[in-house]
Amino acid sequence: MSKGIIIAGLIVFLIVATFPVWYTSAAGGSRPQPEPPARDAKVFEGKEYRCVEDKVYMTGNHMQLLDNWRNLVVREGERFYTSEAGEQYEMSLTKTCLKCHPERDRFCNKCHDYANVYPTCWNCHVELNGNEPKGN
Amino acid sequence: MDESRRSFLKGIGVAAAAAGLGCTFPLLRALASSGTPAAGVQTRQLCMVIDIEKCLNEDLIKDCTEACRIEHNLPGGESDPERQIRWMWTQKFEHTFPDQAHSLTPKELRGEQVPVMCNHCTNPACVKVCPTKATWKRESDGVVMMDMHRCIGCRYCVVGCPYGARSFNWHEPRPHIKNIRPEYPTRMRGVVEKCTFCAERLREGREPACVEAANRITEGAMTFGELSDPNSKVSALLKTTRTISRQNALGTGPNVYYIV
Known part of the structure; x- marks a missing residue:
């Protein structure tokens, strides 16, 4: 008698507890897809550029990397960053990152909107193709 | 019983004395290391030497300030001087050097427009008052830096600076910048x-924008370089010419020098 109620209760509980997971996938809320840079966008002055670190590292740690760059550039007056692969990059949001990812709406904001984070970079830093005030 | 009370009180006395001595130790250490650093202690110090006479040229001044404005996206169009954003500007000789001009200073000299900017002092007052270390004296080159990421806009530094070299953004600056x-x-x-x-x-090994612009019009109008290097151009100039700096008596140790 009470066994049936308990099992039914458990099922209801499981459904409610896992609701966010299956609802999101059912509603088509898949992971955000930031636009990768176009192939030709990666070649400047005859040199091909790769991202400073690999994609997995950048996805998880770009905020720490940028924070670190900021401190090294502004506070220590340093200029270059040596990647894990041993390549040198100028530590600059505008001169390095934005070369391949020029539009925040097509790249940064895709994940930031999804994750509901609003970094204040663009209050001061300027996109290469203009300066129209946008969402964040 | 008496004996144990006696030894107990003795013990307290010894402990109190030890604690007292312990407390004075950090105080003594702080006393030993205090005192303001003397000028020249800084390992590197960039400085600028401005030739006032060579800068008596409206075109030159205009080019300098414009180069600075474009380089750093400075907003324009503000008529109230207290709300203007300025990194480099000019002001009358007697306002720049109030302790140099006297009642018999020639009229022409008094009216002269002298280019002024942050003095990147050896003992910067602005740095002392900043509660967030958003402004600090960079040890690698002696530049008094600003970290916009840290500034909370308390304006203590604006009050602290005796040269009026700091500007506060009262408005959102972007709408007032012509071409960003x-x-x-x-x-x-x-x-x-x-x-x-x-x-x-500097990070790219180039000279400041104003120096470049000024020297394009009159060579030697502004000289920029390393003060701590005895072989640098600025060191040679400071040794061989008569120079003054702004309001020396304040003890800030300004590093922008003027050839009069």
Whole structure:
């Protein structure tokens, strides 16, 4: 008698507890897809550029990397960053990152909107193709 | 019983004495290390020597300030001088050197417009008052830097600076910038800014924008270089010419020098 109620209760509980997971996938809320840079966008002055670190590292740690760059550039007056692969990059949001990812709406904001984070970079830093005030 | 009370009181006395001595130790250490650093202790110090006479040229001044304005995305169009954003500007001789001009100073000299900017002092008052270390004296080159990421807009530094070298962003600056140069960030409402000796150019081994612009018109109008290097151009100039600096008596140790 009470066994049936308990099992039914458990099922209801499981459904409610896992609701966010299956609802999101059912509603088509898949992971955000930031636009990768176009192939030709990666070649400047005859040199091909790769991202400073690999994609997995950048996805998880770009905020720490940028924070670190900021401190090294502004506070220590340093200029270059040596990647894990041993390549040198100028530590600059505008001169390095934005070369391949020029539009925040097509790249940064895709994940930031999804994750509901609003970094204040663009209050001061300027996109290469203009300066129209946008969402964040 | 008496004996144990006696030894107990003795013990307390010894403990109190030990604690007292312990407390004075950090105090003594602090006393030993205090005192303001004397000028010249800084390992590196960039400085500028401005030839006032060579700068008595409206075109030159205009080019300099314009180069600075474009380089750093400075907003324009503000008529109230207290709300203007300026990194470099000019002011009358007697206002720049109040302790140098006297009642018999020739009229022409008094009216002269002298280019002024942040003095990147050896003992900067602005740095002392900053509660967030948003402004600090960079040890690698002696530049008094600004970290816009840290500035909370308290304006203590604006009050602290005796040269008026700092500007506060009362408005959102972007609508007042004609053409934004994406390579350099703008600022936002609520932060203080000032001349940084073009830190972004120094990093690339270039001279400040104003120096470049001034020397394009009159060679030697502004000289920039390393003060701590005895063989540098500025060191030679300071040794061989008569120079003054602004309001020396304040003890800030300004590092912008003027050839009179």
